[in-house]
Structure formats: structure tokens, C-alpha cells
Amino acid sequence: MWNDVKHLQQQEQQQQQALDEASQSLENNAVNATESPPLNELENVNIFEQLPSQALATTPTPPSTSASLFMKIRLRESDDLLLFENNSYTVLRGTVATDAQEDDKRDDQLMMMDKEKHRKTNNVETQTVDAHYKTRAINTNHIEKSTVGTFVSNYTVHDTYTNLERTTQCIQIDYDDRHEQLDITTYTRADGCNDLSEELETSKSFQLSSMILQRVLAGNIFHVYQRRFRNMHTSKSLEPVVNYLYRLQFLYRYRYHETSGSAVSCMSWCPSNTDILAIGYGVFKCSACKEHERSAVCLWNIKNPVNPERCFKYTVPVTAVSFSHENSQMLAIGFYDGSIRIIDITMGDASNLVAISERKTSPSIEPVWQMKWIKSRNSDEELLTISQDGFVMLYTITSNTFLIGSRQIQIFLDETKTKTIQIPANRFAPLLTIEMHPIKANVYYVGTDEGIIHECSIYDSFQHKSFKQVHKHGIYSMQFSPWSPKIYLTCGFDWYIRIWIEDIEEPIIELRSGFEPIKCASWCPANSTIIACTTASSLNIWDIKTNCLLPAAVHRLSEWYGETNCSNSNNISNGNSTNITTELTICYFTGCGQSIAVGTDDGSAFVFALEDMPFSPHLQYDALEEAIMRSLVSKPELKRKIKQLGFLGY
Structure with missing residues (x-):
């Protein structure tokens, strides 16, 4: 153990001696630096070539006394950096700018020397605020007010009310579907006064103002139905419970x-x-x-x-x-x-x-x-x-x-x-x-x-x-499917709706719900398997994906003049169940397929929103083709002809 300690002390002494020799060699090089070679020769010198080989070894060894170490520092001029600049605002005397400035200064002095226009000035700093100016759009005429007195005698009051009784008329009109009466009082011009009704009827500005005012008033009452027509309140596909009832929600009734x-x-x-x-x-x-x-x-x-x-x-x-x-x-x-x-x-x-x-x-x-x-x-x-x-x-x-x-x-x-x-x-x-x-x-x-x-x-x-x-009697409607250029439907006086394919001579699907002529039929733009049609007494909604024998829902005409409720297809009678003489004429879907307009022969048009309907399939043509093939299970020959035609979509 004593030998090990002694050996360590000897190593420390050797290292200290090596450091002293290295410092002495650096001092000698500093003295010899006064006789340095030219600049071009110094640039080609590599300081690492003059280092001893022992300094690059892994174990420290004392450097030799002949080694020379030096450092080279070069100073070069760099580009100027502009940190701050304060331009001079003085001008030469005798120039145009100087004359204008002296004139302004002279005017200020004259103003201050005048006793009547003496103003006290202080040289202080301040921050100005943005000035708000009126524009032409918000500028209005001045409203003049005045206090005026008048005198009314008892005879004038008596004559005024007498003219009102003579020129006033009370009429009764139907204001809802239940034929309830509403009293409205109208006033006419007295004798000798100009009637402005004809002038107002021909005035374009009055008609425009009246139209805007009617829109505002109608929006207060029908704003819920307007949002539903714009599809702002529709059922979501992520709801936990969804029932397909093919229901109609009453929105408007257009009647003039x-x-x-x-x-x-x-x-x-x-x-x-x-x-x-x-x-x-x-x-x-x-x-x-x-x-x-x-x-x-x-x-x-x-x-x-x-x-x-x-x-x-x-x-x-x-x-x-x-x-x-x-x-x-x-x-x-x-x-x-x-x-x-x-x-x-x-x-x-x-x-x-x-x-x-x-x-x-x-x-x-x-x-x-x-x-x-x-x-x-x-x-x-x-x-x-x-x-x-x-x-x-x-x-x-x-x-x-x-x-x-x-x-x-x-x-x-x-x-x-x-x-x-x-x-x-x-x-x-x-x-x-x-x-x-x-x-x-x-x-x-x-x-x-x-x-x-x-x-x-x-x-x-x-x-x-x-x-x-295609029918035994007249054809009232024909329309191609929005999802196939070769599939179309027809309806006619013989109580049938038939779906056809261009190159096939027999109908692929026949729809019939009663013994009434089909006046109009239309494909739904939102769902490729839904068809709406009108008869004299009802609006029928078909879904060929679920049932081709009975319509999915039948909405009677009698329900629209009271409460608009849907009757299930299981409780459908083939006859007309209402005593109303009004008949349906036509029906058309909106462009989005979420609403439908239905007309009658008494001058009324109803607009309904489709509620509790099946969700639109992602692949519309595939859903239509699948529904057609499912309905042709009992007709294998016709099914084979359709398969030979291949793809029928766009």
C-alpha cells in the first residue's frame, strides 16, 4: 500500500514539471514573436503542424522544449450598421420653403399682437384623438319642432263622427282553415276628398315598401316554418331512436x-x-x-x-x-x-x-x-x-x-x-x-x-x-330518375304507376293503391327509392325499397283542412273517405327533396316538410338497383334481362 502512494506522488511531480516547462516555452515564443515572418507566409502556417506529436497522444507526456506555440488574430473592417438617424429639418435661407415658413410665422405674430384676438398659447405636448365624421348615409335632415294650438268646437266633433259612421263598413272574412269569421273595419274617403288608392296601387315605391313590410311581419309568425323549409331543423342520423313514419309537417298554405x-x-x-x-x-x-x-x-x-x-x-x-x-x-x-x-x-x-x-x-x-x-x-x-x-x-x-x-x-x-x-x-x-x-x-x-x-x-x-x-288510357306524367338516365316512371288514368327501363318492353315495377286515377307522380331528389303521387283525394308516398304492394303513407285531403296527421298504410281503404268536393291536382318536390308542394282544384297550394323519412343512402343508384332486384324475385327472366344491360347509372 505504501508503494502505491509513493508511486502516485512521483507521477504528480512529473506532471507538475511538464507544466512548468510548457509555460516557459510559451514565454520564449512570445519574445521571438517580434521577428515574425511576412503576412503571406503566416497565412500558410498551420499551428497544428508545429505541435509535438506527444501532445496528440492519449496519455499526457511532457512537451519538448523545441515546440513553439502562437495565436494569430486578424482584424478586418466590417460594413456600417445604422443604429439611429435623425434627419435635419432645416432649410436654407432664401429658398421657396423658407419664404413660406417665414410668412406663416409672421401671421402668427400679428395675430398674437392684436389685442382683440389675443390668445394665450402654451408649448406643450398632447395626443390627438380620431375625429368621427358623419357620412351621407347617416346624415338626416333637421327635425323642426313647433308648438301649435288649435280649437275644435262641438259641431266639428259631431260632423267628424257622423262622416265616419257613413263611410265605415264592417266585413267578415275567413282567416283560418276552420272558416271562422273576423271583423275588419274599412274606411273610405268622404265627399270632396281625393282618393289615393289608385295612385298607391301604381306606385312602385309603395309596392316595394309594402312587400318588405309584409315580409317582416310574416317572419315574426312563420319564422319556425321558414327555418324548417331551409332544412335548419332536420332529424340527425346519430339519434338513438328513429321511426320511419313518412310523416308530413304542414308549413304553408298559399291561397289568394x-x-x-x-x-x-x-x-x-x-x-x-x-x-x-x-x-x-x-x-x-x-x-x-x-x-x-x-x-x-x-x-x-x-x-x-x-x-x-x-x-x-x-x-x-x-x-x-x-x-x-x-x-x-x-x-x-x-x-x-x-x-x-x-x-x-x-x-x-x-x-x-x-x-x-x-x-x-x-x-x-x-x-x-x-x-x-x-x-x-x-x-x-x-x-x-x-x-x-x-x-x-x-x-x-x-x-x-x-x-x-x-x-x-x-x-x-x-x-x-x-x-x-x-x-x-x-x-x-x-x-x-x-x-x-x-x-x-x-x-x-x-x-x-x-x-x-x-x-x-x-x-x-x-x-x-x-x-x-305504357298505359291503357291517358298518361298524365312521365319523369326520369335523378340517379339513372335509363329508368323512368309513368302514371296514368288506369290507376297505376309503372317504372320502366328504356330497352325493356315490359314494366319492371307496378304500383297501385286504389281505384283512382294517378294525376301526377314524382321522384324524390333526396332518396332514389321514394316516389310521391297524387290522386283525387290523397297524397301517396311510396318506398319501393320496403314495399311495392302498399304505399308507405297515405295523407288524406280532409286532414289538411284541419290537423295534418298521417294515416298508416295498414289502415288504408281503397275508397275516398272524405266528403270534401275539393280534389288534388299536382305535386312537386323541392330541389333538395326535403319538402313537397301540392295543389288543389279550389286554388289552394300546400307546402309540407317531409318528417321521419329514411335517411338518404350514400350510394343512391346502388340503393335503387337493389330495390329493383329485390322486387323481381318472382320474375327471374326479367331480372336476367336487366343484368344483361349492365350498369344503368350516370
Whole structure:
């Protein structure tokens, strides 16, 4: 142990001796640094080459006395850094700026020397605040007030109340669906006073102010229904309990006193603003024309469900309306006498006429039942119409106020059904519906009163391409599925709704719920398997995914004039269970498919929201194809034909 301690002491002494020798060599190098080599030679010297090799070893060894260590420091001039700059604000005497400054200073001195305008000034620092100025939008005229006295005698008061009793009238109107009476007091102008009612009716500013005021007042009452129409309150897919009841929630009832008694013959939703609905009042295709029929086209808005925002009155019953897809302010109107009129709905007066048909270019004198806007070859819009006398007309808008009509085709009656007729009869088939092909822009389909669909082309004005017998009687509606360009439905007078595929001659699905004609049928844009149709007494909702024998829900007309409740499909009777003489005419879904509008033959139009409906499938076409294949379990041959066609979607 003593030997180990002694050995450690010897190592410490050796290390201390090595350090002393290294410090002495550094002092010698500092003395020799005065005789340094030139700068170019110093730059090429590597200090590590002059270090002893023992200094780079892992174990410390005392350096040799011949080693020379030195440090080189180079000082270079760097770029200037601007830390602070204070520019001079003085100018040379005799310049223009100096003269202006001296003039201002002289004026200040004269002002201070004047006794009457003496002002006390202090040189202090302050912080100014932002000055707020009035703008032209908020600036108003000065309100003048004055105190004025007057004198009223007993004779003046007596005469005033006597005139009120003479010019006051109390009337009673129906203000709800229960036909309850409401007393309203009206006042008329006394003798000798100017009547301003006619002047106010023609004033555009008054009409605009009245429309805005009615919207504000209606929003206080119907704000809950307006939010539901905009889909702000809908059922969520994550709710724990969901019941599919196919229920209708009543939102609005569009009714105008000047069109009361006229049937809702046609509807058209505005493509750019789905809040606006154009309704035509006149003659429906399933009813006869009355002698004194009230006719008008009203534009309804959900912001004011009480009164229409536009009302265009006509002497001839309206049978068809259609909004333009390119120019949403243009509305085409078809009449019972075969004439066509295109108006601009932004103009509320008589100057709204854009174009009208002429008799020399429009030979049809029968009712125009339906119209379609199509694109021409030069990308302009044209109007394709059908009429009762079998004419298919194409109207073009020109620079003047007259439409140029050209006859596309005239459909003849089926010869096999007219062989037994021994007297001269009409050779042309009445056309009731028209539908454009969703992909082929030049192909359209027309349905006749004989239950036949004719496939025609705009480029062939002499004959149709093909035809198909789809119903035994008249076809009232035809519509392609929004999810397939080859699947379409038809409904007619023979109580059936039939779903077809283009290349198959027999229907793939037949829907029937009673012994009443189907006046209108429509696909739901939100769900590919839901179809709505109207009969004379009810609105039926079908879901071909769940049941093709009975509708999922039947909503009777009698319920809408009281409480709108849904009757389950298990308690459906085939007959009409109401004594109300009013009948339904048409039904159309909104663009989103969450609401539906239904018309009646007494001039009322109901808007409902669809509640407790199945959620929209993620793959709409796959859900439709699955529902069709499931309904064809008992028809293997037809199912095989559909599979051979392959994919039928877009």
C-alpha cells in the first residue's frame, strides 16, 4: 500500500514539471514573436503542424522544449450598421420653403399682437384623438319642432263622427282553415276628398315598401316554418331512436282571394332561388273548363306566405308555366287557347312582356299542357311545347316581341284503335306530357291520351323514332330518375304507376293503391327509392325499397283542412273517405327533396316538410338497383334481362 502512494506522488511531480516547462516555452515564443515572418507566409502556417506529436497522444507526456506555440488574430473592417438617424429639418435661407415658413410665422405674430384676438398659447405636448365624421348615409335632415294650438268646437266633433259612421263598413272574412269569421273595419274617403288608392296601387315605391313590410311581419309568425323549409331543423342520423313514419309537417298554405275557385293547374320552382314558386291558376288537364274561369300566375315566396309578391292576371285560363334554366327571371306561360307568353318576373307592371306567340307562326288553338326549355345549337334557349291537338312546337326568342314558332311533329292516333270508328274523327292524338332525355339533348318523349309514349328527335320533324304502349288510357306524367338516365316512371288514368327501363318492353315495377286515377307522380331528389303521387283525394308516398304492394303513407285531403296527421298504410281503404268536393291536382318536390308542394282544384297550394323519412343512402343508384332486384324475385327472366344491360347509372 505504501508503494502505491509513493508511486502516485512521483507521477504528480512529473506532471507538475511538464507544466512548468510548457509555460516557459510559451514565454520564449512570445519574445521571438517580434521577428515574425511576412503576412503571406503566416497565412500558410498551420499551428497544428508545429505541435509535438506527444501532445496528440492519449496519455499526457511532457512537451519538448523545441515546440513553439502562437495565436494569430486578424482584424478586418466590417460594413456600417445604422443604429439611429435623425434627419435635419432645416432649410436654407432664401429658398421657396423658407419664404413660406417665414410668412406663416409672421401671421402668427400679428395675430398674437392684436389685442382683440389675443390668445394665450402654451408649448406643450398632447395626443390627438380620431375625429368621427358623419357620412351621407347617416346624415338626416333637421327635425323642426313647433308648438301649435288649435280649437275644435262641438259641431266639428259631431260632423267628424257622423262622416265616419257613413263611410265605415264592417266585413267578415275567413282567416283560418276552420272558416271562422273576423271583423275588419274599412274606411273610405268622404265627399270632396281625393282618393289615393289608385295612385298607391301604381306606385312602385309603395309596392316595394309594402312587400318588405309584409315580409317582416310574416317572419315574426312563420319564422319556425321558414327555418324548417331551409332544412335548419332536420332529424340527425346519430339519434338513438328513429321511426320511419313518412310523416308530413304542414308549413304553408298559399291561397289568394282573386284566384279562389280556379284549379292549380301547374307549378314551377325557380332554379336559382328555391324560395320562389310560380303557380298557374286555370284549367287542369283532368278537368273541364268553366265559363268564367279566373286565371292568373302568382309568384309565392316563403318569406311572405300570406300574399303573393307578384300576380299577373289574364283573361284566358293558364295551363302551363316553366322557369328558364339560364335566365331565371324569365317565365314561360301556356294558355288554354294555345298561345304562349314569356314574361320577366322582375317587372311587376305591364312592361314585363318579353315575347308572345303569333297566330301565323303558331297554328295550334288547343290548350298547351306542358313546356320544356332546351338549348339550341347556338347555345341559346328555346321553348318546346305540346298541345291538345297533337302538335309539338318549338319557339325561338327573337329581338322583337314575337316568338317564332316552328312545327316539330304532329302525332297521329293509333290506327289499330280507330278502325271501328265509322264517322270522321280527329286523326291526331292529344298530347298530355313531355319529358327530355337526361343525356341525349336532342331526344324527347311525349305521352298521349291513348297511353302511348313516342320517342322523338328535334332534328327529325317528320316522324317519331319509336313508341311504346305504357298505359291503357291517358298518361298524365312521365319523369326520369335523378340517379339513372335509363329508368323512368309513368302514371296514368288506369290507376297505376309503372317504372320502366328504356330497352325493356315490359314494366319492371307496378304500383297501385286504389281505384283512382294517378294525376301526377314524382321522384324524390333526396332518396332514389321514394316516389310521391297524387290522386283525387290523397297524397301517396311510396318506398319501393320496403314495399311495392302498399304505399308507405297515405295523407288524406280532409286532414289538411284541419290537423295534418298521417294515416298508416295498414289502415288504408281503397275508397275516398272524405266528403270534401275539393280534389288534388299536382305535386312537386323541392330541389333538395326535403319538402313537397301540392295543389288543389279550389286554388289552394300546400307546402309540407317531409318528417321521419329514411335517411338518404350514400350510394343512391346502388340503393335503387337493389330495390329493383329485390322486387323481381318472382320474375327471374326479367331480372336476367336487366343484368344483361349492365350498369344503368350516370
